[in-house]
Amino acid sequence: MSLPRLLKIMRVASRYGLDQMLLEHETSGRLLRVANACQFWRRGSAQLALPRAVRLRLALEALGPIFVKFGQILSTRRDLLAPDIAEELAKLQDQVPPFPADEAVALLEKVYGRPVDEVFARFEREPVASASVAQVHFATLREEDGGHEVAVKILRPGIRAIIQHDIELLQAGAALLEKVWADGRRLRPREVVAEFEKYLHDELDLMREAANCSLLRRNFKDSPILRVPEVHWDFCDEAVMVMERMHGTPISQIDSLREQGIDLKQLSKNGVEIFFTQVFRDGFFHADMHPGNIFVAPGGQYVALDFGIVGTLSDVDKNYLAQNLLAFFQRDYKRVAEAHIESGWAPPGTRVDELASAVRAVCEPFFDRPLSEISFGRVLLRLFQTSRRFNIEVQPQLVLLQKTLLNIEGLGRQLDPELDLWTTAKPFLERWMSEQVGWRGLLANLKHEAPQWAKLLPVLPRLLHQTLAAAEARDKRADELLVLQQALAAARRRSRLAWGIALPSLLAAAVLALLRF
Numbered sequence: 001m002s003l004p005r006l007l008k009i010m011r012v013a014s015r016y017g018l019d020q021m022l023l024e025h026e027t028s029g030r031l032l033r034v035a036n037a038c039q040f041w042r043r044g045s046a047q048l049a050l051p052r053a054v055r056l057r058l059a060l061e062a063l064g065p066i067f068v069k070f071g072q073i074l075s076t077r078r079d080l081l082a083p084d085i086a087e088e089l090a091k092l093q094d095q096v097p098p099f100p101a102d103e104a105v106a107l108l109e110k111v112y113g114r115p116v117d118e119v120f121a122r123f124e125r126e127p128v129a130s131a132s133v134a135q136v137h138f139a140t141l142r143e144e145d146g147g148h149e150v151a152v153k154i155l156r157p158g159i160r161a162i163i164q165h166d167i168e169l170l171q172a173g174a175a176l177l178e179k180v181w182a183d184g185r186r187l188r189p190r191e192v193v194a195e196f197e198k199y200l201h202d203e204l205d206l207m208r209e210a211a212n213c214s215l216l217r218r219n220f221k222d223s224p225i226l227r228v229p230e231v232h233w234d235f236c237d238e239a240v241m242v243m244e245r246m247h248g249t250p251i252s253q254i255d256s257l258r259e260q261g262i263d264l265k266q267l268s269k270n271g272v273e274i275f276f277t278q279v280f281r282d283g284f285f286h287a288d289m290h291p292g293n294i295f296v297a298p299g300g301q302y303v304a305l306d307f308g309i310v311g312t313l314s315d316v317d318k319n320y321l322a323q324n325l326l327a328f329f330q331r332d333y334k335r336v337a338e339a340h341i342e343s344g345w346a347p348p349g350t351r352v353d354e355l356a357s358a359v360r361a362v363c364e365p366f367f368d369r370p371l372s373e374i375s376f377g378r379v380l381l382r383l384f385q386t387s388r389r390f391n392i393e394v395q396p397q398l399v400l401l402q403k404t405l406l407n408i409e410g411l412g413r414q415l416d417p418e419l420d421l422w423t424t425a426k427p428f429l430e431r432w433m434s435e436q437v438g439w440r441g442l443l444a445n446l447k448h449e450a451p452q453w454a455k456l457l458p459v460l461p462r463l464l465h466q467t468l469a470a471a472e473a474r475d476k477r478a479d480e481l482l483v484l485q486q487a488l489a490a491a492r493r494r495s496r497l498a499w500g501i502a503l504p505s506l507l508a509a510a511v512l513a514l515l516r517f
Contacts, residue, residue, distance in 0.1 A: 006169060008063075009063060009169070012059050012062045012063055013059065015059075015062075016048075016055040016056070016058055016059040016062075017048045017052075017055055018055070018056065018059055051084065051088075052084070052085070053082075053084040053085045053087070053088035053089070054088055056071075056085060056088065056089070057071065057088045057089055057091060057092060060089075060092065061092070061097065064132070064162050064163075064166060065132035065133055065156075065159060065162065065163055065166070065200075066132075066163065066166040066167075066170070066200070067166075068092050068131075068132035069132055071089045071092045072089070072092050072132075072290045072292070090252065090291070092132075092292075097130065098127045098130035098135050099130075099135065099156055099157060101125040101126065101127070103157055104125075104127070104135070104137065104154050105123075105125070107154055107155075107157065107239060107240070108123075108152075108154065108240060111237045111239060111240050112235075119142075119235070120139040120140060120141060120142065120150075120152075121139075121140045121141065121142045121143070121147070122139060122140040123137060123139040123140075123152070124137050124138045124139065125137070128151075129292075131292070131306070133155065133156060133159055133203055133204065133308065134153050134154055134155050134156055134206070135153075135154060135156070136151050136152065136153050136154075137151075137152045137154065138150075138151060138152070138245060139151075139152050139242075141232070141235075145232075145234070146232075148232070148244065148245075149244075149245040150232060150235075150242050150243060150244060150245050151229070151242070151243055151244070151245045151246070152235075152240065152241075152242050153206060153209075153240070153241040153242075153243070154239065154240055155204065155206060155238075155239040155240070159204065160204055163200055163201075163204070167193070167197045167200070170193045170197075171190065171193055171197075174190040174193045175190060178190065202308070202309070203308030203309055205238050206236065206237065206238055206239060206240060206241040206308075207236055207237065207238050207241075209241055209306075209307045209308045210231045210233070210236045210241050210243070210307075212307040212308075212310045213228060213229065213231050213241075213243060213307040214231050215284060216228050216278075216284070216286065216304065216307060216310075217229070217230065217231075219278070219281075219282050219284065220274075223301075224301065225270040225273065225274060225301055225302060226270075226274050226301060226302045226303075226304060227246065227297055227301050227302065227303045227304070228303075228304050229243040229244035229245075229246050229303075229305070230243065230244040231243050231244075232244070246295060246297075246303045246305065247295075247297065247298075248295030248296050248297045248298070248303045249295060249296050250291065250292070250294070250295055250296075251291050251294045251295065251296050251302075251411065251414075251415075252291035252292075252414065254414060254415070257296055260298065262296060262300050263300065264415045264416055265415075265416045265418075265419070266300070267296065267300060267302075267415055267416075268411070268412050268415035268416035268419045269416075269419070269424050270302065271302065271408065271411055271412065271415070272408065272412070272419075272424045272425055272428075273424075273428060274302060275289075275404070275405075275408050276425055276428045276429065276432075277428075279313065279318070279321070279401065280318055280321075280322055280428075280429070280432045281432070283312055283313045283314070283315070283317075283318055284310060284311070284312055284313075285310065285311050285312075285313075285401070285404060286304055286307065286309075286310060286404070287309045287310050287311040287401075287404050288306055288307075288308065288309040288404075288407075289404055289407040289408065289411070290407055290410075291410075291411065291414070292306075293305045293306040294411070311401055311404065313401070316343075320339050320342070320343040320345075321401075322429055322432060322433055323335065323339045323433075324336055324339050324340070325425070325429055326426070326429045326430065326433055327339065328363060329425065329426040329429065330426075331360075331363075331364070333356040333357070333359045333360040333363070334352060334353075334356040336355075336356065336359050337350070337352045337353075337355035337356040337359060338352055340355065340392065341355075345392055346390055346391075346392045347390070347391055347392075350390055350391075354390075355390055358386045358389065358390070359386065362386055
């Protein structure tokens with residue numbers, strides 16, 4: 001763990017008066033008030049004179065990428081945050097201070113081995129967007145390379161070391177949490193941090209992000225509701241990604257979308273469909289769907305941007321997740337409990353009826369309500385309390401999915417507060433389950449396995465003959481071994497009989513020989 005980094009966190013928290021935000025709550029302890037009084041040197045500070053929301057945003061920006069991402073997630077939870085804080089944290093989506101253009105140009109020239117003006121016909125020095133890990137510049141390829149308008153994403157210099165220090169602090173905090181908190185071990189915070197670290201390091205490799213973008217584009221080829229930029233591979237590197245420039249309106253600009261005649265209700269439903277399609281059809285989903293990463297094209301299609309963080313689910317995860325969600329929508333709480341136990345999420349000795357009753361008490365009050373009256377934050381909190389009672393373990397592989405689901409809720413609230421998520425998602429899940437376990441699923445599996453059967457069937461007689469011949473040879477060797485064992489046993493019996501007759505004669509002869517002497 002980096003002590004200087006820890007000291008910086010404490011110094012930034014003090015400079016922007018984050019402890020004062022804690023003191024606003026009635027639950028604040030006397031120790032915090034004493035600590036605030038002891039920091040006499042910051043009295044009259046210009047930072048402390050700023051509104052609390054601005055101070056929080058500036059503190060997160062000063063602390064770096066991981067804290068910025070935390071603020072990005074919080075900004076989508078307008079039902080949990082005060083309006084002033086939610087509005088200010090939303091600026092973290094694309095208003096992180098950029099690094100100097102000279103550094104960006106120097107990095108590009110290092111990657112390409114030649115001046116930037118020889119690589120691009122036009123390269124805009126002023127970044128169009130600056131995020132926690134990288135910033136984006138618009139450019140135009142030379143005519144011999146197609147002359148396309150492109151977006152050039154460039155990794156922040158020195159970002160790897162900063163993230164590593166923050167990860168070490170998170171690891172130390174997770175280890176401490178497991179020791180001092182009763183639920184710490186069950187929640188497996190160290191595994192959650194390890195999963196977060198993996199995805200953060202993946203985000204630092206822009207070649208990996210380019211591959212994620214390419215796969216998502218292929219999955220939604222010719223889709224009428226989602227557009228994904230094309231990657232220009234000849235210009236990509238671990239620190240640089242060049243992709244098609246996409247035109248559209250940030251999804252957070254609701255008034256502008258209305259002026260363009262975009263159907264916001266349909267747009268919100270399309271967002272739910274895109275999410276469930278990625279999760280259940282592909283098992284591969286965009287896991288950083290905050291408003292800064294989503295545009296809306298003039299035709300009303302979603303435009304996905306920033307593919308550094310994606311999530312994947314195995315077939316087992318998808319199956320049990322679909323069963324759980326579908327059972328939720330059907331209010332079949334017994335099936336929810338059974339799926340938790342079958343998947344191993346709940347201990348095997350858990351009573352189905354008790355778990356079903358607890359889940360029913362959490363979820364039943366939220367049905368038949370529009371999204372504006374449902375808070376997934378509160379549902380998750382109640383489910384968390386229920387999971388603690390039944391010793392249900394947190395699944396690290398589903399952490400990103402949970403985060404993305406919260407982002408979807410935030411987007412849905414902005415586009416259509418009356419969206420009924422249950423009604424929108426239920427037909428999709430029912431169709432998916434039918435395709436997986438019904439006759440359509442059987443045909444799909446047969447089609448998937450057909451190439452393997454085509455290879456196996458011609459050689460099946462030979463493989464069967466070899467198997468039978470090998471079995472026959474094993475049986476023959478077993479028979480030979482049995483005969484040998486029987487022969488050895490008979491020989492041992494004859495040997496014992498011979499010694500039984502010969503030994504007395506030998507003893508008598510020995511006695512006579514001794515008497516002669």
